[in-house]
Amino acid sequence: MTELVATVLSLGFAAQVLRIAVPYALAAMGGAITERSGVIDLALEAKLLFGAFTAAAVGHATGSAVLGIAGGVAAGMIVAAIQVGCALGLGADQVIVGIALNGVALGGTRFLLQLLFGEGANSPPCPAYGGAVLTNPIVWIAAVATAALPYAVRRTRWGVRLRAAGDRPDALVAVGVSPVRARLAAALVGGALAGAGGAQLSLAVGGFTADMSSGRGYIALAMVILSGWRPAWAVVACLVVALAEALGIAFQVSGVPIAHELVALLPYVATLAVLVIAGGNRRSPPRSLGQI
Amino acid sequence: MTAPEPAAGTRMPETGREAAAAASASGMMIDAELDKAYPGCVVLRGARLAVRRGTVHALVGENGAGKSTLVKIVAGILRGDAGALQIAGAPVELASWDRRAARAAGVGIVQQHGASAGTLSVVENAVLGVEPLRGPLLQLGPTAAALIELGRRIGLPVDPGAEAERLPLGAAQRAEIVAALHQGARLLILDEPTAVLTPVEVDGLLATLRRLAAEGTTVVLVTHKLDEVRAVADEVTVLRTGRTVTTFTASGEGAEGLRRDARLDVAAIARAMVGTDLPPPPPPAAPAAGARAVLELAGVRVGDELDPTDLRVRAGEIVGVAGVDGNGQRELALAIAGLVEVSAGAIRIGGHPATDAAPAARLARGLAHIPEDRQHGGLWLDASVADNLALGRADLTGGFRIDRGRVRAHAATQIAELDIRPTDPATVVRALSGGNQQKVVIGRELSRPELVCVLAAQPTRGVDLGAVVRIHDRLRGAAAAGAGVLVISADLDELLALCHRIVVMLRGRIVGEREGAALRDTGARNALGALMTGVEAT
Amino acid sequence: MTAGKDPGPDPVRSRLPQAFRIPLSGARRELETAVLALLASIAIGSALMLIAGKAPGHVWWTMVTRTTGDPYVLGQVLYKATALALTGLAVSLALEAGLFNIGAEGQVTAGVLGCALAGTALPAGTPAVIAIPVCLIAAAAAGGAIGAAIGGLRVWRGAHEVITSIMFNAIVSGFALYLGNRVIFRGGTTTGAAIVPGAELPQLGFGGSSANASIVLAVLAVAVVWWLRARTTWGQGWLVVGQSPEAARTTGISVGKVQILVMTGSGALAGLAAANFVMGHKHAFEEGLGRGTGLLGISAALLGRMHPVGVVLAALVLGFLSSGGLAVAELVPKELTEMLQGVVVLAVAAAVPWVRRAEAAA
Numbered sequence A: 001m002t003e004l005v006a007t008v009l010s011l012g013f014a015a016q017v018l019r020i021a022v023p024y025a026l027a028a029m030g031g032a033i034t035e036r037s038g039v040i041d042l043a044l045e046a047k048l049l050f051g052a053f054t055a056a057a058v059g060h061a062t063g064s065a066v067l068g069i070a071g072g073v074a075a076g077m078i079v080a081a082i083q084v085g086c087a088l089g090l091g092a093d094q095v096i097v098g099i100a101l102n103g104v105a106l107g108g109t110r111f112l113l114q115l116l117f118g119e120g121a122n123s124p125p126c127p128a129y130g131g132a133v134l135t136n137p138i139v140w141i142a143a144v145a146t147a148a149l150p151y152a153v154r155r156t157r158w159g160v161r162l163r164a165a166g167d168r169p170d171a172l173v174a175v176g177v178s179p180v181r182a183r184l185a186a187a188l189v190g191g192a193l194a195g196a197g198g199a200q201l202s203l204a205v206g207g208f209t210a211d212m213s214s215g216r217g218y219i220a221l222a223m224v225i226l227s228g229w230r231p232a233w234a235v236v237a238c239l240v241v242a243l244a245e246a247l248g249i250a251f252q253v254s255g256v257p258i259a260h261e262l263v264a265l266l267p268y269v270a271t272l273a274v275l276v277i278a279g280g281n282r283r284s285p286p287r288s289l290g291q292i
Numbered sequence B: 001m002t003a004p005e006p007a008a009g010t011r012m013p014e015t016g017r018e019a020a021a022a023a024s025a026s027g028m029m030i031d032a033e034l035d036k037a038y039p040g041c042v043v044l045r046g047a048r049l050a051v052r053r054g055t056v057h058a059l060v061g062e063n064g065a066g067k068s069t070l071v072k073i074v075a076g077i078l079r080g081d082a083g084a085l086q087i088a089g090a091p092v093e094l095a096s097w098d099r100r101a102a103r104a105a106g107v108g109i110v111q112q113h114g115a116s117a118g119t120l121s122v123v124e125n126a127v128l129g130v131e132p133l134r135g136p137l138l139q140l141g142p143t144a145a146a147l148i149e150l151g152r153r154i155g156l157p158v159d160p161g162a163e164a165e166r167l168p169l170g171a172a173q174r175a176e177i178v179a180a181l182h183q184g185a186r187l188l189i190l191d192e193p194t195a196v197l198t199p200v201e202v203d204g205l206l207a208t209l210r211r212l213a214a215e216g217t218t219v220v221l222v223t224h225k226l227d228e229v230r231a232v233a234d235e236v237t238v239l240r241t242g243r244t245v246t247t248f249t250a251s252g253e254g255a256e257g258l259r260r261d262a263r264l265d266v267a268a269i270a271r272a273m274v275g276t277d278l279p280p281p282p283p284p285a286a287p288a289a290g291a292r293a294v295l296e297l298a299g300v301r302v303g304d305e306l307d308p309t310d311l312r313v314r315a316g317e318i319v320g321v322a323g324v325d326g327n328g329q330r331e332l333a334l335a336i337a338g339l340v341e342v343s344a345g346a347i348r349i350g351g352h353p354a355t356d357a358a359p360a361a362r363l364a365r366g367l368a369h370i371p372e373d374r375q376h377g378g379l380w381l382d383a384s385v386a387d388n389l390a391l392g393r394a395d396l397t398g399g400f401r402i403d404r405g406r407v408r409a410h411a412a413t414q415i416a417e418l419d420i421r422p423t424d425p426a427t428v429v430r431a432l433s434g435g436n437q438q439k440v441v442i443g444r445e446l447s448r449p450e451l452v453c454v455l456a457a458q459p460t461r462g463v464d465l466g467a468v469v470r471i472h473d474r475l476r477g478a479a480a481a482g483a484g485v486l487v488i489s490a491d492l493d494e495l496l497a498l499c500h501r502i503v504v505m506l507r508g509r510i511v512g513e514r515e516g517a518a519l520r521d522t523g524a525r526n527a528l529g530a531l532m533t534g535v536e537a538t
Numbered sequence C: 001m002t003a004g005k006d007p008g009p010d011p012v013r014s015r016l017p018q019a020f021r022i023p024l025s026g027a028r029r030e031l032e033t034a035v036l037a038l039l040a041s042i043a044i045g046s047a048l049m050l051i052a053g054k055a056p057g058h059v060w061w062t063m064v065t066r067t068t069g070d071p072y073v074l075g076q077v078l079y080k081a082t083a084l085a086l087t088g089l090a091v092s093l094a095l096e097a098g099l100f101n102i103g104a105e106g107q108v109t110a111g112v113l114g115c116a117l118a119g120t121a122l123p124a125g126t127p128a129v130i131a132i133p134v135c136l137i138a139a140a141a142a143g144g145a146i147g148a149a150i151g152g153l154r155v156w157r158g159a160h161e162v163i164t165s166i167m168f169n170a171i172v173s174g175f176a177l178y179l180g181n182r183v184i185f186r187g188g189t190t191t192g193a194a195i196v197p198g199a200e201l202p203q204l205g206f207g208g209s210s211a212n213a214s215i216v217l218a219v220l221a222v223a224v225v226w227w228l229r230a231r232t233t234w235g236q237g238w239l240v241v242g243q244s245p246e247a248a249r250t251t252g253i254s255v256g257k258v259q260i261l262v263m264t265g266s267g268a269l270a271g272l273a274a275a276n277f278v279m280g281h282k283h284a285f286e287e288g289l290g291r292g293t294g295l296l297g298i299s300a301a302l303l304g305r306m307h308p309v310g311v312v313l314a315a316l317v318l319g320f321l322s323s324g325g326l327a328v329a330e331l332v333p334k335e336l337t338e339m340l341q342g343v344v345v346l347a348v349a350a351a352v353p354w355v356r357r358a359e360a361a362a
Helices: A002-009 A011-036 A044-062 A065-089 A094-117 A137-155 A157-167 A169-174 A179-205 A216-226 A231-254 A266-278 B016-024 B067-074 B099-104 B122-127 B141-154 B169-182 B199-214 B226-232 B266-274 B329-337 B359-364 B374-378 B385-389 B404-418 B434-446 B465-480 B492-498 B524-532 C027-051 C056-069 C071-096 C104-121 C128-157 C161-184 C214-231 C233-243 C245-250 C255-282 C293-303 C308-327 C335-361
Strands: B028-038 B041-052 B056-060 B082-087 B090-092 B107-110 B187-191 B218-223 B235-240 B243-249 B293-302 B306-314 B318-322 B344-349 B367-370 B453-457 B484-488 B501-506 B509-515 C191-194 C284-286
Touching: A002 A011, A002 A231, A011 A044, A011 A137, A011 A157, A011 A179, A011 A216, A011 A231, A044 A065, A044 A094, A044 A179, A044 A216, A065 A094, A065 A137, A065 A179, A065 C335, A094 C293, A094 C335, A137 A157, A137 A179, A137 A231, A157 A169, A157 A179, A157 B122, A169 A179, A169 B099, A179 A216, A216 A231, A216 A266, A216 C161, A231 A266, A266 C128, A266 C161, B028 B067, B028 B218, B041 B056, B041 B067, B041 B218, B041 B235, B056 B067, B056 B199, B056 B226, B067 B082, B067 B107, B067 B187, B067 B218, B099 B107, B107 B169, B122 B141, B122 B169, B141 B169, B141 B199, B169 B187, B169 B199, B199 B218, B199 B226, B218 B226, B226 B266, B235 B266, B243 B266, B293 B329, B293 B453, B293 B484, B306 B329, B306 B344, B306 B484, B306 B509, B318 B465, B318 B492, B318 B524, B329 B344, B329 B359, B329 B367, B329 B453, B329 B484, B359 B367, B367 B434, B374 B434, B374 C245, B385 B404, B385 B434, B404 B434, B434 B465, B453 B465, B465 B484, B465 B492, B484 B492, B492 B524, B501 B524, B509 B524, C027 C056, C027 C293, C027 C308, C027 C335, C056 C071, C056 C308, C071 C104, C071 C128, C071 C214, C071 C233, C071 C255, C071 C293, C071 C308, C104 C128, C104 C161, C104 C191, C104 C255, C104 C284, C104 C293, C128 C161, C128 C255, C161 C191, C214 C233, C214 C255, C214 C308, C233 C245, C233 C255, C245 C255, C255 C284, C255 C293, C293 C308, C293 C335, C308 C335
Parallel strands: B041 B243, B056 B218, B056 B235, B107 B187, B187 B218, B318 B484, B318 B501, B367 B453, B453 B484
Antiparallel strands: B028 B041, B028 B082, B082 B090, B235 B243, B293 B306, B293 B344, B501 B509, C191 C284
């Protein structure tokens, strides 16, 4: 037990919490701005998965982790473009588009694994950042995004237009700006962030595993809602989730007699608990969320 | 209402720049003749609007006359089907005339419910689309300063940093007007701007409009309040069922075919709006004296929207609630129907306590509820006429297994009685016109067995004249059969035609009441109108 | 300016229902939508086959001939379709009431757990007339409890059902694993003790395939849901809550109550899919049993346009895709058909507004 306490208080544990938090936080920030622009972002899971796969595949092919990150970012943006195309271009139901894309990502990454590497579950190894924090560019991307995103939303043309698109798209139409373009611009940045989060999943362990996002996109979206669609607060919420997850791992490693299957459920239970507790007094969503 | 400027007929001289521009062009800011139709309903048929530069031009007409549609086409918000439109003498291609083009041409519009993004600040709304940048960042300071300065100059103070949705309605409207002018509007269209304003604010706005016109801005004021027209307008165009009836001018100049009328005779304008001088409706038969109360409200309060309110409706009585929209009538109706939590007070329906009863229990007690918005509340738009006529009516459908025979028979009866068209009970309600949709709601609610109390909120809003007559007949019939009827309406004439007694609501309170003979004399309308606008209360 | 009434709806747009769940103007249009979506999916599938270096015509043809020509594969299609019809029905039911129950996955797992626990707890000689209903009720109750929880959180706490569903899916699956490891699994395996013989459902043959008598249960469930929604005030209640909650409220229907009841029913239907897996096939609790059925049920519901009959057809199509995918695994990776199951949903979502616009233009 003392061993466990020592682990939890160590610098290494803090680093681990950060590493675990990065995919959640990047996905949540991406989700926050996508939703602020009025597009329901249930496709975070797909962006994470395709981001993770592409990062691993590019990393494996080029031997460069940085190119892997670029690949992950690009994959996230492509998913976002397809999402916006289906939802705003074709007028498809946004919730269904998100869920369908997650299904496509689950099957699609496995198909690509099979096609490219002849394997159903794992990619060949790619460069890994492992336990590194300060030398991992994705951690820095997350840190910079956390600091800069709220400012960008408030103080840039991109930000003011995405807020207008999520609130009163007809106000944008009235000044001759296409709300669809404003939303696409928001969703592409959101996709890039979530894609980078996916890259962290595979590049941290040096390879892609089928379904390795395992619901993180949904948890990230829950944090977006809890944070009232404010990116910086969403990051804080994600840090709490990461803390729960890291604690679970610490428990498991320490050999404290607690069922590891149940400890692994901590992030989900925590999310659910917060949703229930915070239920009544939540901020309202962007006014035009989900509308065309 | 008091007019800020007694004689609106005298126009101030145009300023130099505008005068020069006016001289070079035709002198007309708007010259329009427009058609617009939606599936199954023609809104504008050759509606003509000619507005001279530097004037305040009132566009008047009853609800549904097509006023808003006309100005929205001019402002590029809606697209006209056919016709011709010239802005400042330049012909406009209707097919490509959108809001952006209109804005570039100097057409500003302040819509009835505002068009600002509520979570953006006033200055952010003002720069939207043409954001001034310094490097990658927005540069809002200069625009904010300009808005404050412009607002001060024309007498409409604004706070550029305030979030639009946190502003009171009057302040939000001022901000939109200032923003439109800041963006270079030479033509300012205001769609029913005074509906959300207090009387003092109205006077201030009207004075500002005169000042703007004096400085050369052309103003189009959409309204149905004739005292405003008399206070500010140089010219008046009257629209009725999508056609321009006539244009009055105060100054004696203007285009060919205008009716010259130096004093802008309000009675003549009113006649043009309505069509003919309607005969006064027959006074409804008075309810039996001493009839029992079927609806009683004692000190009912709803949040900040409805102050503690007492109200009694007796069996056989038709009581009207008059007032400008948004003065607590909506909350009053929801409280009676059980659709909003009551903060204090007690409600009795048919003599039974109903304060905490669920909506279903109130309906079971003999309440009929005609909600103010038939599309969001009254009707299941994607179901058939027959299903809507029986919706929630366990007496027709049966408790579990739906008795289709009875539902169909009921539908046939109501369709015939109310003349609902088309007559096929399987028609999806969404496909019906507004009037026929409302008849479906009326048919369902007023055919309830053992009707005790009828709550009718805006029962004829957006409904054609034929439907109005039938709906009024049914409401009178319900009262004659012994139910108490509470009619909430923004249309005072409707209430005068229907009610035994009228109460007036203002800012969440009942501020006055008129009954019996006091409703029949000629001054009743003006007295109630004064109450509605708070003239007497302040 | 936000106080006061919202601006009136645009007359043209208000004439076109926006939501996916609002039915099109007739069975023909619904069928058109499904066919359109299938054609689009086949086209995308063919493109992927080309990328994989295979001739699409050959692959599709092989898939069809192997599936229809082999009673075993056909039986497997039925086995999968049985569970999909139930989960598809579960998702449809909730969707028609305006709720997206993607928690069917967890509800199936809960059902499997409940069914197996009840089946093993019964005394060895329990006759079928008792054992079968007890196991079915246990399965439905376990799934229904999860559904009720999701519905309750939505109604009372405003927690979005999609998010809570995902959390419950993870929690139920983790909890099942925990119970399995600690209580159920026998000596190093991931399988639990067998249920009593009385609770087993007979096989249907089909070359030794897993198809079993629970197909009767699925057909019965479809018939009951169809009858409820077409003929009773309950069905009308959940439809009006889904399509026009304001009208439901003003006419005295309690929206929250209906939503909780519907989510409970939806969870129970998903839980009943356990009959197919536990009582009809494995006769025991097994790690991962029924996995994926709930998520694929979403595809069945959407492709079937939420209509009970449509859901059955969609379940057959999807069952064919997954069995067919296995049957041609040596030609193209079976993951291709897994991916297509997601593509189908995307295609339906896109086809609905398309058909609606065509409908409005006609």
